Amino acid sequence: MPDDALRADVRRADGRRVEGRRSAATSRRVSRSDRLASYWSHHREVSADSFRRLLRHPIASLATWLVIGIALALPGALYVALDNLEKLGRGWEGATRISLFLDLAVDDARGRALSEKLRQRADISAVSFISRTEALAEFRQVSGFGEVLDHLDANPLPAVILVTPRGEALDPEQARTLLDELRALPEVERAVLDLEWLQRLFAMLELGQRMALALALLLGAGVLLIIGNTMRMAIAARRDEILVVKLVGGTNAFVRRPFLYTGLWYGLGGGVIAVALLLAGFVWIGSSAAVLADLYQSDFALGGLSVGQGALLLAGGALLGWAGAWLSVGRYLREIEPQ
Amino acid sequence: MIEFADVSKRYPGGHEALKEVSLEIPRGEMMFLTGRSGAGKSTLLKLVMAMERPSSGTLVVNGHDIGKLSSRGIPFLRREIGVVFQNHQLLFDRTVFDNVALPLVIHGYQPREMARRVRAALDKVGLLGKERSYPIQLSGGEQQRVGIARAVVHKPPILLADEPTGNLDPELAGEIMRLFAQFNQVGVTVLIASHDLSLIARLPYRMLTLRDGRLIQGVGRLAEHDHA
Numbered sequence: 001m002p003d004d005a006l007r008a009d010v011r012r013a014d015g016r017r018v019e020g021r022r023s024a025a026t027s028r029r030v031s032r033s034d035r036l037a038s039y040w041s042h043h044r045e046v047s048a049d050s051f052r053r054l055l056r057h058p059i060a061s062l063a064t065w066l067v068i069g070i071a072l073a074l075p076g077a078l079y080v081a082l083d084n085l086e087k088l089g090r091g092w093e094g095a096t097r098i099s100l101f102l103d104l105a106v107d108d109a110r111g112r113a114l115s116e117k118l119r120q121r122a123d124i125s126a127v128s129f130i131s132r133t134e135a136l137a138e139f140r141q142v143s144g145f146g147e148v149l150d151h152l153d154a155n156p157l158p159a160v161i162l163v164t165p166r167g168e169a170l171d172p173e174q175a176r177t178l179l180d181e182l183r184a185l186p187e188v189e190r191a192v193l194d195l196e197w198l199q200r201l202f203a204m205l206e207l208g209q210r211m212a213l214a215l216a217l218l219l220g221a222g223v224l225l226i227i228g229n230t231m232r233m234a235i236a237a238r239r240d241e242i243l244v245v246k247l248v249g250g251t252n253a254f255v256r257r258p259f260l261y262t263g264l265w266y267g268l269g270g271g272v273i274a275v276a277l278l279l280a281g282f283v284w285i286g287s288s289a290a291v292l293a294d295l296y297q298s299d300f301a302l303g304g305l306s307v308g309q310g311a312l313l314l315a316g317g318a319l320l321g322w323a324g325a326w327l328s329v330g331r332y333l334r335e336i337e338p339q
Numbered sequence: 340m341i342e343f344a345d346v347s348k349r350y351p352g353g354h355e356a357l358k359e360v361s362l363e364i365p366r367g368e369m370m371f372l373t374g375r376s377g378a379g380k381s382t383l384l385k386l387v388m389a390m391e392r393p394s395s396g397t398l399v400v401n402g403h404d405i406g407k408l409s410s411r412g413i414p415f416l417r418r419e420i421g422v423v424f425q426n427h428q429l430l431f432d433r434t435v436f437d438n439v440a441l442p443l444v445i446h447g448y449q450p451r452e453m454a455r456r457v458r459a460a461l462d463k464v465g466l467l468g469k470e471r472s473y474p475i476q477l478s479g480g481e482q483q484r485v486g487i488a489r490a491v492v493h494k495p496p497i498l499l500a501d502e503p504t505g506n507l508d509p510e511l512a513g514e515i516m517r518l519f520a521q522f523n524q525v526g527v528t529v530l531i532a533s534h535d536l537s538l539i540a541r542l543p544y545r546m547l548t549l550r551d552g553r554l555i556q557g558v559g560r561l562a563e564h565d566h567a
Contacts, residue, residue, distance in 0.1 A: 035447040042444065244428050248442045249418035
């Protein structure tokens, strides 16, 4: 470096009143916009370098990615499964119906008459009468026990009136009042509100969602610990570099940066694996779910991972990785001070 | 530029490495710091770098009061100081260029300006042709010169060196000292810790001598003293 250039610079340094402020050392040489530009380019370089370092140990990195991926996929799968069950339940919720099983002694004519009477009521929107013969035919077709029925002397099935409540009576409480009223009718042997099992289903779904949340929290904490431990090793491997950087005036943020990116890549990679696992899993069980839905004469289609849920998993993984790195790096970096 | 006022440094074990040291190194001065191992040379340099804090007394470096400096402020103090170590502290997984560029990366230089300054610093220490080499491919003297290039690449007003010639033969050591003298000639304040009395006795610079943590000689040129 030419002497006069150095001299001019030193003179400038001499002429400057020293204030001991943090900007003093840097501002005289690097403009603000230059510093900002190089700040971003440093982020780019550091993130790329951190990623290359992971690829340099592919087996170890893959193992970490898999562990994080599985930890993220488990609650993800549970959540999507519950989501599907809930959708299934909602599809049936509108069809709140009361089944009135009539006394065997009530003949078809009386049954039809009762249906007509019920149809007139303001709180009932639809009534459908299934005679004993029809019930038998339907049972024979659907159940597959047709041959058993042939051995019976008489038709064991009662006639049924399916009552669909209207308006306010759709509300579970009102529906129950209506149910009690209908149950009191002399022709009715048994009255069943179809809603009851739905309420139980939703209660179970809520329980399941809480369990999924608890599982997600536990496994999330596990991911933080995994990242923390991985970070400890990454820091040990770069101990010399950290010392030198601290000696030549690197801030803690500067020292921390590559490790935060390492954590981010671990988390993001884990998220990618989780998404891949879930997609593969849903393809695998999707066909059998379709068969099942067909058997139930349902047009239900298994909902896989939505784009939003996939993005959430990726972002969640990245955030967990970054946070895990943040938590551990701060602690380990304090231990590394130049001696 | 560097001002010690009654500075003492006691380590947690009770060992008192520096005892009431007072000295002033004016801007643009070059001084040697000598004394036996354990006399407190390294502690004195560490205090200037804020690697340690004074137990008592006041130390002001380029306007920074080291005792009161916040830990957030430490990196910005260190950016005003170039340091050369006996063991170079080079990073062996990076090229010579990347080693020297490190302080500029921290300062936030643009790549073009960075390359220009790195080459200028390497040219100054006579290693311009080695920028693509790795430190392991260089001799001890060359490694030390890479360390010096890194210490001066961002043109700090203060240059510290801890036994910079410790592992070098007399001829190489002389070269290194001439390099420091050149930086001093352009206005850099230079403080060199060295026990190589045969070398520094021939050089026309002030000498500070520490013994058991006390400054026993701190003014005047060496030639004016009858120093053994």
